[in-house]
Amino acid sequence: MMNAIVDTETGRILKCSLLCHEASEVILTVQMVMQAQMPHIVLRDGVLAHPTMTEGLNMLFSGVVSSKCNTTGLIQNEKTRRKSRSCHRRH
Numbered sequence: 001m002m003n004a005i006v007d008t009e010t011g012r013i014l015k016c017s018l019l020c021h022e023a024s025e026v027i028l029t030v031q032m033v034m035q036a037q038m039p040h041i042v043l044r045d046g047v048l049a050h051p052t053m054t055e056g057l058n059m060l061f062s063g064v065v066s067s068k069c070n071t072t073g074l075i076q077n078e079k080t081r082r083k084s085r086s087c088h089r090r091h
Contacts, residue, residue: 002060004030004040011039022053029054040064 005015016030033042044061048054 002026002056004060004064006040006061006064008064011041012037013040013043020053020056026053026057029057 001019003015003017004013006013013030013034016027016034018027020026029048030043033040040061043057044064046058048058
């Protein structure tokens, strides 16, 4: 299971939790994006090494609905008081 919360105003990843094979490999990639304060689209649209578990991040972040993508269907995140969308993917 891969789970992430993304701020839809900035596109930044606020939280990511993983329960999957090779989670330690995958979380390092997410951590680098978070520390660099890059938007989730870096992982969604990036060309990631194949075959690795990290390439599953493309699918995880393709489920994000954000204002940067000019789409709707947002939910409220109580902790940040900003609009955010939670993404869940099971592998």
